[in-house]
Amino acid sequence: MTKKQAARNRPKFVVIGGGTGLPVILKSLKKQNADITAIVTVADDGGSSGVIRNYVNVVPPGDIRNVIVALSELPKINLDIFQYRFKSDDSFLAGHAIGNLIIAALSEMKSGIFSAVQELSEMMKVDGHIYPASNEPLVLHAEFTDGTQLAGESEITAAHKTIKRVWVEPTSWNAGQKPHAVQEAIDAILDADEIVLGPGSLFTSILPNLMISNIGDAVLKTKAEVVYICNIMTQKGETDHFTDSDHVAVLNRHLGQNFVDTVLVNTAKVPDNYMDYNRYDEYSTQVRSNFKGLRAQNCRVVSDNFLCLRDHGAFHDGDRVAQELFNVAGNPKACD
Template sequence: MTATNRIIRVIKGRRPKVVVIGGGTGLPVILKSLREQNADATAIVTVADDGGSSGVIRDYINVVPPGDIRNVLVALSDLPQLTLDIFQYRFKSHDAFFSGHAIGNLIIAALSEMESGIFDAVQRLSEMMAVDGHVYPAANVALTLNAAFQDGTQLAGESEITAARKQIKRVWVTKTDPDDQEEPTAVQEVVEAIMAADVVVLGPGSLFTSILPNLMIKNLGEAVKQTKAEIIYICNIMTQKGETERFTDANHVRVLNEHLGQHVVDTVLVNTGQVPANYLDHQKYDEILWPVEHDFDGLRQLGCRVISDNFLKLDNHGVFHNGQKVASEIMNLAFQVNTTKRGE
């Protein structure tokens, strides 16, 4: 969809500022729909992934894992589809190095070496890809996710944490480089985007491994707590192995608030669409368990406004959020809260 036929919506002569924080496959879906609805979108993307092509590249050349960043760039790009398809192409060769790698991941890794880090690399690539909006890595260096479990044990690394299938008590991030013991920080542009936003959206994405790794970066988390923006949480449709087994929607919000040390979530988007029995392909989506149970009383006790609707999209035996419907709710909230929170 081109700029000329997008839904044009403005707040006092400007586009609504929407910051989306997270990672994983759901983030690009929401961002693409927000772009089509004329949001001034900023994506703040996790840099703590250690799986797939991203993880292999990070192990080889010690750069921030590029997979989530690659998908977000494509979602916000105005380049022709063929060019984007090439950027997204994943090698099927049996070559020991290239097999399974996406071309875009290799380009991001190369630019990270050419520039002063992942942040400047992504800004350069955003210009090259005609990105409508902003794509900000949550930190300028690779981070490692750490978890403490309810049984008192600890593990490091996203893959290790989820594979343990234990109940997570809390998570935090450290710099992956063992020689750099300084506390991870977000660059100033990330903090400024959060402070200037009309709405800040958490998710959709894995609670402990896609959303919280960003919020555990101290100055980023502080910005989320201090901003005047409406904080919206897009609750997951399904629970996940090793993360949110047996979680209700209220459990998700409670964990977010506990990690940030105060009630931060203003509004929760909750799916009420029913997933058909035996629809989900559990072999293809092996981390997914069953639908998140609703606890509307619990959400209200946490001080949340609840927006519930059929946000469900079924595709190829997978369960996803309907990007257009979710983006419409986010845009409506941006307009509703603007006057009361900013006095404009």
């Protein structure tokens, strides 16, 4: 078999999301030789990304930077330099990652984040495709069950209210424009074998992508299997007390129909007193399972021990998750 034939035979995964969970899955899919496209949220307003966004008219680069590193084939030393974050006593550059500054510079040079990421992907020897969910920075909006509304990811999560719905709008300097994804991202969704959502913050990492109308429409139209990797822990200010079924119900409600085909659910218990809730202060409790609720939404459930315990935190075991994603790709729900 030639290299071109091998490439054609690789299953096509489109992974949609943001945050720290996304690179873990991408690294493991890459190790198993998947054909990967990552569609990454552009609605982050915190940390170094938020500061850069406030001073420079560019999409916040943090999630994109981490995805580039996850799919890069450069030596570790190159990636360590790209990821290096200046110390807090470096007042001018305090807290900024070098990669964020490079992405911001390229965005200005290339007149947009999409072209910048494609250029940088070549420079960083990325195995796969990385598409920002939008070529323009977006602001996340939320309506809570008490009727109030807030704008901005950090403001929404800090409110610690029950979220009813979220949506995205352009920033003030792009007001009036309808958010949309580049055609390359839409084509990838429609041509995929499997769409992977998560793991990541439900309201602030996954849904901001799906609320871009042409992405949401493409996910509904695609013939690919749509797989949701349910979070292991609930998140304060977002999914307090949620079961796995509640997560899926929110996704389905936002797109107006039951579109999630398969859900990956962790069955291993996080040991009592293991979590360091001071260090991982965004987490609340372990997500409980409601298989009956998942079945009622026409979901196939793949349950297993996907838990990775390290540094007194609970994470997904990327290799185990990737293996199940490959299993699902070889046995789509429609063929059960």
